[in-house]
Amino acid sequence: MTNEKSDYWKIDEKLIDHISKVSRLSLTEKEKEKYLKQLADILKTFKEIDEVDTENVEPSFHPLPLSNVWREDEVKKWKWDPLKNTEHKEEKCFKGPRIV
Amino acid sequence: MIFIDSLVFQHVRNAREGNIDFDDFSQKVIEKSEKIQKKYLPFVTLVEKPVKPEKKGKLFYLPISVKDCICTEGIQSSAGSKILKGYVPPFDATSVRKVRDEGVFILGKTNQDEFGFGTFSINSGYDIPRNPLDPERSAGGSSGGAACLTAVADFPHVALAESTGGSISSPAAFTGTVGLTPTYGRVSRWGLIDYANSMDKIGVIGKCVNDVALIFSAISGHDPLDSTSLDIPDEDFTKNLNQPIKGMKAGVPKEYFEEGVDEKIKKIVWQGIKKLENLGVDIKEVSLPHTKYSVASYYIIAVCEASTNLSKYCGMRYGLHEPLDGNFDEYFSKVREDGFGEEAKRRIILGTYARMAGYRNAYYLKALKVRTKIIEDFKTAFKNVDVLLAPSMPVIAPKFKEIEKLEPIDHYMMDILTLGPNLAGIPMLSVPCGAVNGMPVGMHILADHLKEKNIFKIASSFEKVKK
Known part of the structure; x- marks a missing residue:
């Protein structure tokens, strides 16, 4: 994809x-x-x-500084049936559409 | 000890003393809710028979509603979207579990803009909630159902709501209710169907400041299941109610009273500010110079995060299912085309575009750097003041026929007063301040990170003198 500065802030038909x-998303022509x-x-x-001078400004991925939030890796028993909400299943597996 | 009162406080006291029969009371509340639903459509799902609470906690037998994007065990949670229709979580969100542990029962799931994508609740995959004060008008969004029900219910009730860019303040202001958006990370997001992870916050909408403080005290607190949840001690926010406010300092951001805000709303909010001044609050003008850029910064970050989050919905494991025809590309595209509404698609396209190779630095990273400047604006202001005061929304609740004429960018611009605080993750509360043409006006009270206590002090005093 192009990344020339002049191409920023534009979406054309090819790009959409x-x-x-x-x-x-299978969009219709009208959409x-x-x-x-x-x-x-x-x-x-x-x-x-683009008007804002952000030279030497760090990006804020979060509103409050957060780093290295760890917790112990504990083994817990899974209480829920992951297949409960699907209509597409076979035995103990999700059933998906064909790949090719 | 200071006596705190409201319909909710009275009800919980009564229930704890054993004066309320659960089956009889819950049945009456459900019947009333059914009537409300017919008229104003606040619910996506209304429970037929509520689960009887087991624990005699601080919220015993209190009916609550939960925004549709917050997971509730055994009750459909679809975030207002057709793509999640039929999804019944096998677990409660942490915030829901916490209030259940205090003895509440759940009335139902309240309607919203799909995944939180909107300001007027018209982007729901279901019905559109009405404003109880004028059903021709919007109840606000995206927590429109929560505010609608809170405004109209004549029984004790509090709503769990959620805000990413203003989804609590907007409906609270439009319906004359009280809405609190807490500091980011104060309430666990575990079990929240995400919109934009770095901004999503679960909060509360209630009829009065007291009710909001009570429920907020119950849902806030550290949760190891949410790595962005803040590891800080629990607080009882009801202690901040009815406290003296003389000598507190409030800033009025001049940019929040500029062009685009209805003149009548400015006047009403200034009258409110004067009332606080009469109570001894020191008022001074402050500046948040990057306010203008909050719309662009917010929407770029929000669509980037949202388009990533929405990539998991593909009609395989939960929600909308279709016959497994075609290959995976065709199947996923068909489910997503059928399941997502127009605004969701618009945000997926925008977000995918802004994250594309070659564009990421110009849009996403740039927006995050502008966010840093916006956070710095607030931090500078809060060096000198305890709270900031502003209008919650630039207009009163618009009529649906007026909303129809707006282009998507006009919708985004409506959020100008709420986006900065939401980007910064600071707490905010909208409290009713007066009316224009019979429709309520909200005053926004903002505070620095984790200073909700300042908000409750000011809001609880203001509520008493506003009339």
């Missing part, structure tokens, strides 16, 4: 096709058209963050 493919227009408006507003 790629995005819907990798995010597993695509609508999203393209709305996303252009949204990205125009989002572009404002």
